[in-house]
Amino acid sequence: xxxKTRSQAHVHALLVPLRQASLLIxxxxxxxxxxxxxxxxxxxxxxxxxxxxxxxxxxxxVISFDALLGHGVxxxxxxxxxxxxxxxxxxxxxxxxxxxxxxxxxxxxxxxxEGATLKSAVAxxxxxxxxxxxxxxxxxxxxxxxxxxxxxxxxxxxxxxxxSRG
Amino acid sequence: VAESKQYLRIGLRGxxxxxxxxxxxxxxxxxxxxxxxxxxxxxxxxxxxxxxxPAFQLDHRxxxxxxxxxxxxxxxxxxxxxxxxxxxxxxxxxxxxxxxEPFTPLGPPPTLRGHLFSGAWVRGNQLMLVFSPxxxxxxxxxxxxxx
Numbered sequence: 049x050x051x052k053t054r055s056q057a058h059v060h061a062l063l064v065p066l067r068q069a070s071l072l073i074x075x076x077x078x079x080x081x082x083x084x085x086x087x088x089x090x091x092x093x094x095x096x097x098x099x100x101x102x103x104x105x106x107x108x109x110v111i112s113f114d115a116l117l118g119h120g121v122x123x124x125x126x127x128x129x130x131x132x133x134x135x136x137x138x139x140x141x142x143x144x145x146x147x148x149x150x151x152x153x154x155x156x157x158x159x160x161x162e163g164a165t166l167k168s169a170v171a172x173x174x175x176x177x178x179x180x181x182x183x184x185x186x187x188x189x190x191x192x193x194x195x196x197x198x199x200x201x202x203x204x205x206x207x208x209x210x211x212s213r214g
Numbered sequence: 215v216a217e218s219k220q221y222l223r224i225g226l227r228g229x230x231x232x233x234x235x236x237x238x239x240x241x242x243x244x245x246x247x248x249x250x251x252x253x254x255x256x257x258x259x260x261x262x263x264x265x266x267x268p269a270f271q272l273d274h275r276x277x278x279x280x281x282x283x284x285x286x287x288x289x290x291x292x293x294x295x296x297x298x299x300x301x302x303x304x305x306x307x308x309x310x311x312x313x314x315e316p317f318t319p320l321g322p323p324p325t326l327r328g329h330l331f332s333g334a335w336v337r338g339n340q341l342m343l344v345f346s347p348x349x350x351x352x353x354x355x356x357x358x359x360x361x
Contacts, residue, residue: 088341089229091276092330092353094321100334102341107317107334143318201320204328 058157063189064131065151068119070189072156072182077194079132079144081153084124095121101146103132110146116177116200117190127151136198145201156184221312221335221344222288225303227281228274230342232312232335233288237347239296240289241304242269247287254280255358257300260289269298270357276330278357292351299354313337314344325352 062078064071080103087099087110096115101108110130115121124130128148135143158166166182173181177197178190220235240260247258247269257271257280269287273279287298315336319329330353332346 085339088334088343089275090319090331090343091229091274092324093319097320100317100341100343102336102339105336106315107336107341109317109320111320140316140318142316145320202318203321204323 058159061156061158062131063154063156063184064147064149065153066117066119067114067122067150069117069181070184070187071113071147072184072189072191073131073133075155077133079134082130082132084128084130084148098123098148101130103130103144103146106142106144108132108144108146110148113147113177113192114150117175122148122150124148125150129153136194136201138198139202219309221307221309221314223303223305223307223342224288224299224301226272226274226276227279227283227302232307232314232342232344233290233350234344234347235306237290237345237350238288239291242287242289242298244285244287257284258287258298260287260296260298265295267296267298268358269300270354271300272357276353290347290351290354292355297351297354297358299350323349325349325356327352 060075062073062075064073085101087101089099090097096112098110098112101110112121128150129152130146130148131153132144132146135141170180170182175190177193179193181188181190221232222235222238224231224233242260248261249258250256256268258269260267267289271279284300284302286304287300288304289296289298312335314333316333319331323329327349328346330345330349331343333344335342335344
């Protein structure tokens, strides 16, 4: 029974399509996937910051991961979704952020055996913001490097203290 | 985000922003300011008791701009003297109606004092950015610095 349970253990992820690639994101990092809404521009921001989203009465910065991958800044299209991420490690409880997709994110689950197979699908990693790149369904799919994103997003601050607000 | 007793709603032609009212030392009508005609960085001056406080005009992207469609300037406490932001309109809002939620802007801050915004006012499905006063001062001084 234990052997069967182990072989059926799943890693759940979300395959988020971008313009020229996809992101493979563990679902534990994702708070919600929502429809596109109007974004408030944030003046003097980096070009990869698309604006602020009003998500559940919280201001949430939205980024173009395409831009981080060097594929140009792309806003939302009619099929886009906003993938809301939980705050990165060590950040304030309100530091949610969002990535705009180019289509509907797809849930994926991998057994341990499939996970081992995926290791053979590792492709060249083109970006400092990806920890690895796999070929899935014939498309490059990058796994975000959360530590690199933390350094990129919050360059002027060290890890904050315990959240004081939910 | 520190709680403010009141906020100033500042209209900059195309986008509105909030500033905690305690950061403001003065709001002046256009007719009480001296227009600057030579220095392209400064739009007007508040002249008082031998001091000249510069006021700068920005557009909705906070880029320096110059036009005649403005009515007031809000001056923010700074050293060695306050600096002003030209606005199409300024309105005082009581704290009771302003619900500011914090957020951390992403990426490198545009000033040595950090990011320009510390939160946003959530009004139904609308958002309005709230200036961090110290960073706004630093930004205005950058705008006014010699090239």
